[in-house]
Amino acid sequence: MERPAWAPRSIDISVPSVSRIYDYYLGGSHNFEVDREAARKAMEFMPGLPKVMQANRAFMQRAVRFAVDEGIDQFLDIGSGIPTFGNVHEVAQSARPGARVVYVDHDPVAVAHSQAVLAGNEDAGVVAADLRKPREILASAEVERLIDRNRPVALLLVAILHFVEDEDDPYGAVAELRDALAPGSLLILTHASYEGIPLPAERAAGTVDVYKDIRNPLIMRSREEIARFFEGYDMVEPGLVSMPHWRPRTAPEDEDPYAFSGFAGVGRTA
Ligand SMILES: C[S@@+](CC[C@H](N)C(=O)[O-])C[C@H]1O[C@@H](n2cnc3c(N)ncnc32)[C@H](O)[C@@H]1O
Numbered sequence: 549m550e551r552p553a554w555a556p557r558s559i560d561i562s563v564p565s566v567s568r569i570y571d572y573y574l575g576g577s578h579n580f581e582v583d584r585e586a587a588r589k590a591m592e593f594m595p596g597l598p599k600v601m602q603a604n605r606a607f608m609q610r611a612v613r614f615a616v617d618e619g620i621d622q623f624l625d626i627g628s629g630i631p632t633f634g635n636v637h638e639v640a641q642s643a644r645p646g647a648r649v650v651y652v653d654h655d656p657v658a659v660a661h662s663q664a665v666l667a668g669n670e671d672a673g674v675v676a677a678d679l680r681k682p683r684e685i686l687a688s689a690e691v692e693r694l695i696d697r698n699r700p701v702a703l704l705l706v707a708i709l710h711f712v713e714d715e716d717d718p719y720g721a722v723a724e725l726r727d728a729l730a731p732g733s734l735l736i737l738t739h740a741s742y743e744g745i746p747l748p749a750e751r752a753a754g755t756v757d758v759y760k761d762i763r764n765p766l767i768m769r770s771r772e773e774i775a776r777f778f779e780g781y782d783m784v785e786p787g788l789v790s791m792p793h794w795r796p797r798t799a800p801e802d803e804d805p806y807a808f809s810g811f812a813g814v815g816r817t818a
Pocket residue numbers: 566567570604605608626627628629630652653654655658677678679680705706707708711712
C-alpha cells in the first residue's frame with residue numbers, strides 16, 4: 549500500500565485507527581481502506597453514525613463560541629483528532645483573534661496533520677500525548693508556551709472519554725486537569741451512551757464490537773456516569789443534555805434521530 553505524505557512512518561497503516569475512522573465519518577480524506585472498512589461495518593449496526601459525529605462537531609463549535617462570549621481566550625483540546633473543517637482554532641480565533649489553542653492527541657496522523665494545518669499560526673500548537681497521563685500534557689512545552697495557567701481555560705474533552713476504560717482511571721485524569729486550571733475554567737465534554745440512540749441497545753452493541761475488534765474499545769457510559777466527570781464544576785445551562793439540546797441554533801426537532809445519541813455538557817469551576 550502506498551504511504552501518503554500525511555502518514556508518519558511510525559504508524560501501521562494496516563490497522564484501523566479511531567481518529568481516521570472519525571475522519572471518514574466526517575467526510576475527510578485522511579483515512580485508509582482499513583479505516584473505511586471498519587467504519588462501514590460499524591454503520592451496518594448504526595447507519596446514522598455520521599449524523600452523531602456531525603451533531604458532536606456542531607455542539608463543539610457552539611460551545612467554543614459560548615466560551616469566547618464568556619471571555620475565555622485559551623483552549624486546551626485533548627483528543628482533538630484529525631483537523632477537518634470548523635476546528636477549535638478556526639472557531640475560537642475567528643471569534644477572538646489571538647485566542648490561544650493547544651491540540652493534544654495520541655494518534656500520530658492527528659498530530660502530524662494538526663502540525664501541518666497550524667504551520668505559521670503562532671497562537672496555536674500541538675502536543676503528542678495521552679489523556680491518561682495528564683501531567684505530561686500539563687508539563688509539555690506547548691502548554692507552557694501558550695496557556696497561562698493563572699487565567700481560565702476551556703478544556704475540551706469532546707468524544708474522547710468513551711475511549712478511556714475505567715481501569716485507566718478517566719475520572720482521576722479529568723480531576724487532575726480540573727485542579728490544574730484556574731477558577732472560572734470550563735469543561736466542554738461529549739460522551740457516547742446507549743441512552744438516546746434510536747435503536748435497541750443490542751443492535752448498537754454491534755458498533756461497540758467493531759471498536760473492540762480494532763483494540764480501541766468504545767465505552768458506553770450512562771448519563772449518570774458521564775455526569776460524574778463534572779465533579780467540582782457547576783453545570784452551565786441547560787446542563788448535561790443530548791447534543792442538539794445544548795443551546796441550539798436550529799430547532800432540535802429538525803435534527804436526525806441519531807443526533808440525540810449520547811450526551812453533551814459544559815461546566816465551570818467556581
Ligand atoms: C472521535 S475523535 C474526536 C475528535 C474531536 N475531539 C471532535 O470531537 O471532533 C477522538 C480522538 O481522541 C483521540 N484519543 C483517544 N484516546 C486518547 C487518549 N487516551 N489520549 C489522547 N488522545 C486520544 C483519538 O486519537 C481521536 O483523534
